[in-house]
Amino acid sequence: xxxxxxxxxxxxxxxxxxxxxxxxxxxxxxxxxxxxxxxxxxxxxxxxxxxxxxxxxxxxxxxxxxxxxxxxxxxxxxxxxxxxxxxxxxxxxxxxxxxxxxxxxxxxxxxxxxxxxxxxxxxxxxxxxxxxxxxxxxxxxxxxxxxxxxxxxxxxxxxxxxxxxxx
Amino acid sequence: xxxxxxxxxxxxxxxxxxxxxxxxxxxxxxxxxxxxxxxxxxxxxxxxxxxxxxxxxxxxxxxxxxxxxxxxxxxxxxxxxxxxxxxxxxxxxxxxxxxxxxxxxxxxxxxxxxxxxxxxxxxxxxxxxxxxxxxxxxxxxxxxxxxxxxxxxxxxxxxxxxxxxxxxxxxxxxxxxxxxxxxxxxxxxxxxxxxxxxxxxxxxxxxxxxxxxxxxxxxxxxxxxxxxxxxxxxxxxxxxxxxxxxxxxxxxxxxxxxx
Numbered sequence: 001x002x003x004x005x006x007x008x009x010x011x012x013x014x015x016x017x018x019x020x021x022x023x024x025x026x027x028x029x030x031x032x033x034x035x036x037x038x039x040x041x042x043x044x045x046x047x048x049x050x051x052x053x054x055x056x057x058x059x060x061x062x063x064x065x066x067x068x069x070x071x072x073x074x075x076x077x078x079x080x081x082x083x084x085x086x087x088x089x090x091x092x093x094x095x096x097x098x099x100x101x102x103x104x105x106x107x108x109x110x111x112x113x114x115x116x117x118x119x120x121x122x123x124x125x126x127x128x129x130x131x132x133x134x135x136x137x138x139x140x141x142x143x144x145x146x147x148x149x150x151x152x153x154x155x156x157x158x159x160x161x162x163x164x165x166x167x
Numbered sequence: 168x169x170x171x172x173x174x175x176x177x178x179x180x181x182x183x184x185x186x187x188x189x190x191x192x193x194x195x196x197x198x199x200x201x202x203x204x205x206x207x208x209x210x211x212x213x214x215x216x217x218x219x220x221x222x223x224x225x226x227x228x229x230x231x232x233x234x235x236x237x238x239x240x241x242x243x244x245x246x247x248x249x250x251x252x253x254x255x256x257x258x259x260x261x262x263x264x265x266x267x268x269x270x271x272x273x274x275x276x277x278x279x280x281x282x283x284x285x286x287x288x289x290x291x292x293x294x295x296x297x298x299x300x301x302x303x304x305x306x307x308x309x310x311x312x313x314x315x316x317x318x319x320x321x322x323x324x325x326x327x328x329x330x331x332x333x334x335x336x337x338x339x340x341x342x343x344x345x346x347x348x349x350x351x352x353x354x355x356x357x358x359x360x361x362x363x364x365x366x367x368x369x370x371x372x373x374x375x376x377x378x379x380x381x382x383x384x385x386x387x388x389x390x391x392x393x394x395x396x397x398x399x400x401x402x403x404x405x406x407x408x409x410x411x412x413x414x415x416x417x418x419x420x421x422x423x424x425x426x
Binding site: 014020021023028029030032046054058059060061062066067072073077081110117121126130131135136138139 | 173174177178181182184185186188195196199202203210213214217221281282283284285286287288290292318319326328332333334351352353354355356357359361406416417
């Protein structure tokens, strides 16, 4: 896969997230396409590609949102790095493994974000339990379900093989 | 071996860039509104494209009419709610002859051209900036009630923090018993009212409006309806979960209030 393709996919996902994704909210919850793609690149192209995808996705998120600047850059880069590092040890062809990996990565990324927010913004009136129940778990589940539908299309489109080289 | 070395170099480069970005975050914050500004026309174009796609259905005309009628009903409902609040207020304030708080406000209409890409914060990007008279801290409303507050302003675009964001604080009043509290955002598109007095008889279904404390939000704007009331361990006040009067994820047009 060429770097150009990676960037095109990420920018397209970002634009969909910015302009369109609110239309598919269920009970106020929307999936996170950028986390989904970061995990995809990390699983199939290794920690380098995962971290790079995380860096680009985080930069786009931080630029266009009112979130703490830098939080998404660091957290998504780390997500890509960790998932990419773990991927050789996993049976990544299994849809269940892929979905589970997306769910866990998304949940951990958001839990880490909660602690960053707590440290930087001191949001003290909303507990982690509230976030877990109303945002983190439902959103991670939604993203994981979407990944089960999207990953086969992407794998087929880019004809990914076990020994595929990135860039 | 060479591959491993390459990966390590890449990882270090990525981490170094990430740390660098955080170190220069104050400069980056200034830069990001300019980036948003520059890309606003593209976002506006793409947004219109998506909206057009959505509208091209066999029942496009009926759908349009339905939307207009819904908007009209929302507007009238909001006006009725606000009128009730103003009537209550009038009765109380007539004796004090203090009508200065009821200064009518004018507004600048704006179109929503983007939404927060992060699941964490809740904001909107609108197509009006300082060149149209938008300033930071302006209150943003829609036909159904309060939306949020302008936080960043570029020349041709601005970002508004929504009432569902945990970083926004709004002084509120419960319409039925005139008791106050502070509204903040909560996960899942809801809001939380804190600092409600323990002896308050607040209950689900109560309507909540802006209190008009401070200089940002005018008094009497409908915010939503209380869904649940509770008491947190170790705190000397009640809290309430509020459902906003509108689905903030589907807003297309908003009004920025000039006070």
